[in-house]
Amino acid sequence: MNAMEDTSGRKDRRIPLVETGGLEVTYGTGREKVRAVRGVDLAIAPGEALGLVGESGCGKSSLGRALLRLEDPSSGEVLFEGSPVTGLRGAALKAFRRRAQIIFQDPFGSLNPRLKVGRAIEEVLHIHGLGADNPARRRRVRELLDDVGLEPAFADRYPHEFSGGQRQRICIARALALDPVFLVADEPVSALDVSVQANILDLLRRIRAERDIAMLFISHDLAVVRAVCERIAVMKDGEIVETGTADQVCDRPRHAYTKKLLSAVPDLAGIGEGA
Numbered sequence: 001m002n003a004m005e006d007t008s009g010r011k012d013r014r015i016p017l018v019e020t021g022g023l024e025v026t027y028g029t030g031r032e033k034v035r036a037v038r039g040v041d042l043a044i045a046p047g048e049a050l051g052l053v054g055e056s057g058c059g060k061s062s063l064g065r066a067l068l069r070l071e072d073p074s075s076g077e078v079l080f081e082g083s084p085v086t087g088l089r090g091a092a093l094k095a096f097r098r099r100a101q102i103i104f105q106d107p108f109g110s111l112n113p114r115l116k117v118g119r120a121i122e123e124v125l126h127i128h129g130l131g132a133d134n135p136a137r138r139r140r141v142r143e144l145l146d147d148v149g150l151e152p153a154f155a156d157r158y159p160h161e162f163s164g165g166q167r168q169r170i171c172i173a174r175a176l177a178l179d180p181v182f183l184v185a186d187e188p189v190s191a192l193d194v195s196v197q198a199n200i201l202d203l204l205r206r207i208r209a210e211r212d213i214a215m216l217f218i219s220h221d222l223a224v225v226r227a228v229c230e231r232i233a234v235m236k237d238g239e240i241v242e243t244g245t246a247d248q249v250c251d252r253p254r255h256a257y258t259k260k261l262l263s264a265v266p267d268l269a270g271i272g273e274g275a
């Protein structure tokens with residue numbers, strides 16, 4: 001039994017799945033130094049969706065990447081299920097990679113154009129030694145495509161044969177292939193037509209509810225974040241300036257910067273709801 005599950009199988013939301021303490025991410029050296037993340041303390045409970053909002057360049061991606069150990073912190077730490085991720089090596093690192101996945105903004109750039117989408121998903125299963133025989137792997141791929149609202153037969157097509165929204169669904173299927181418990185979604189709808197954004201937000205909401213996946217949902221757009229997340233952290237110049245429930249941050253913002261972000265959202269209510 002997982003340490004965070006009680007006997008009924010429900011996850012204990014009081015114990016953080018992901019936690020940072022004094023997290024710093026710095027690029028470059030000397031006078032060229034960029035302190036992208038500055039002393040961030042945050043916690044994400046199992047199954048919780050935390051939204052991370054802020055203007056371009058404030059450090060959102062750097063923070064998200066550090067949580068997944070795609071970026072090494074210059075100081076501070078990231079704990080995953082209570083253990084520091086910086087120390088992970090070999091099999092322990094591979095196990096972490098299975099449990100924590102990322103979805104990027106550009107669903108085309110993150111798919112190999114020469115690989116049929118079914119193969120792209122199968123490859124992930126293969127690397128992690130799942131679905132040892134081909135028919136089992138192929139079955140799993142078709143199930144995953146079905147889960148994200150795509151025809152299982154699409155497995156035999158190439159990325160260019162799909163729309164942007166469909167490609168993002170494929171990337172989501174690939175991210176789900178290893179049954180992660182944590183997902184970083186980095187601006188997952190920003191590259192999509194407004195008309196399909198709501199559908200992808202709806203899909204993310206559904207898979208999170210069905211699979212009880214914790215999520216860091218990164219966006220510059222408060223309305224988008226509110227559509228998916230129960231809690232929101234607001235980032236400015238590498239620091240978290242405000243954290244609260246989605247309703248509190250959007251309806252009763254405390255920080256002047258949050259108010260400024262809100263004023264840039266013409267119609268906060270209704271976006272992504274019931275889409």
Ligand SMILES: Nc1ncnc2c1ncn2[C@@H]1O[C@H](COP(=O)(O)OP(=O)(O)OP(=O)(O)O)[C@@H](O)[C@H]1O
Nearest residue numbers: 027028034036054055056057058059060061062063
């Ligand atoms: N690999 C890198 N090398 C040097 N500087 C970087 C690197 N990645 C990011 N930065 C810088 O760190 C700061 C934070 O960037 P980051 O991408 O984390 O912000 P962001 O809020 O995600 O912005 P965006 O929404 O535009 O991606 C920026 O000043 C950026 O130029």
